[in-house]
Amino acid sequence: xxxxxxxxxxxxxxxxxxxxxxxxxxxxxxxxxxxxxxxxxxxxxxxxxxxxxxxxxxxxxxxxxxxxxxxxxxxxxxxxxxxxxxxxxxxxxxxxxxxxxxxxxxxxxxxxxxxxxxxxxxxxxxxxxxxxxxxxxxxxxxxxxxxxxxxxxxxxxxxxxxxxxxxxxxxxxxxxxxxxxxxxxxxxxxxxxxxxxxxxxxxxxxxxxxxxxxxxxxxxxxxxxxxxxxxxxxxxxxxxxxxxxxxxxxxxxxxxxxxxxxxxxxxxxxxxxxxxxxxxxxxxxxx
Numbered sequence: 341x342x343x344x345x346x347x348x349x350x351x352x353x354x355x356x357x358x359x360x361x362x363x364x365x366x367x368x369x370x371x372x373x374x375x376x377x378x379x380x381x382x383x384x385x386x387x388x389x390x391x392x393x394x395x396x397x398x399x400x401x402x403x404x405x406x407x408x409x410x411x412x413x414x415x416x417x418x419x420x421x422x423x424x425x426x427x428x429x430x431x432x433x434x435x436x437x438x439x440x441x442x443x444x445x446x447x448x449x450x451x452x453x454x455x456x457x458x459x460x461x462x463x464x465x466x467x468x469x470x471x472x473x474x475x476x477x478x479x480x481x482x483x484x485x486x487x488x489x490x491x492x493x494x495x496x497x498x499x500x501x502x503x504x505x506x507x508x509x510x511x512x513x514x515x516x517x518x519x520x521x522x523x524x525x526x527x528x529x530x531x532x533x534x535x536x537x538x539x540x541x542x543x544x545x546x547x548x549x550x551x552x553x554x555x556x557x558x559x560x561x562x563x564x565x566x567x568x569x570x571x572x573x574x575x576x577x578x579x580x581x582x583x584x585x586x587x588x589x590x591x592x593x594x595x596x597x598x599x600x601x602x603x604x605x606x607x608x609x610x611x612x613x614x615x616x617x618x619x620x621x622x623x624x625x626x627x
Contacts, residue, residue: 345613350475379515386468392426408535419456482509485500575616
């Protein structure tokens with residue numbers, strides 16, 4: 341079974357999620373459905389680590405803040421590498437987290453969401469800013485899709501696909517319309533403006549227009565092509581450098597001449613796709 345992709349969403353949308361689809365068969369994913377239709381099993385987060393607390397001997401709870409609020413991270417004994425990074429980082433610090441959703445019901449009618457990290461890495465402000473912009477672009481697409489769905493008497497996946505939205509986005513939006521009574525799209529549009537305002541304070545946001553869907557897709561395709569070339573380069577290097585214990589992070593930087601920020605971006609992307617894993621912190625092997 342292919343690995344679930346890691347979604348990029350702001351914390352305010354993720355934390356507003358009230359619907360959970362639990363897996364009914366072994367080795368199948370569970371999902372959180374956000375109010376705008378993101379159907380999330382895994383997340384990719386970049387933000388500021390602001391708090392780490394020891395809950396038990398084997399578990400820590402951390403807070404990673406973005407422009408809209410904060411994600412809550414629960415790292416236990418099954419992810420010792422991620423827990424070790426969280427415990428060793430000097431707060432505050434920019435971190436990137438790839439992880440799975442976690443759902444908690446304190447009462448039958450109340451649902452809280454958090455993230456169980458698969459990997460945590462210290463990054464810098466440049467990668468955080470890229471994540472904010474990329475997450476904002478993806479949010480704008482879901483906002484547009486939801487606006488179109490709410491205009492329909494009976495929204496369907498095919499109708500949204502015919503309008504140019506991807507099938508994955510269309511399926512999630514239709515699911516959200518079924519599961520949420522009231523969806524305040526304007527609230528998320530305001531959230532998007534605020535996130536970009538923090539990122540680009542020199543812009544007068546009242547007059548700022550995001551790229552159209554077609555422009556976004558062109559930008560995304562160009563980025564994907566560049567990233568794909570670097571991914572192939574890194575995979576080849578890992579094959580050459582791996583003598584049994586994996587290729588080291590330092591060797592990959594030395595051989596490629598890439599910056600730490602770019603190496604982090606490529607390694608995170610390859611891990612999200614299930615191409616590589618990190619048997620020991622700072623060493624990478626093919627899956």
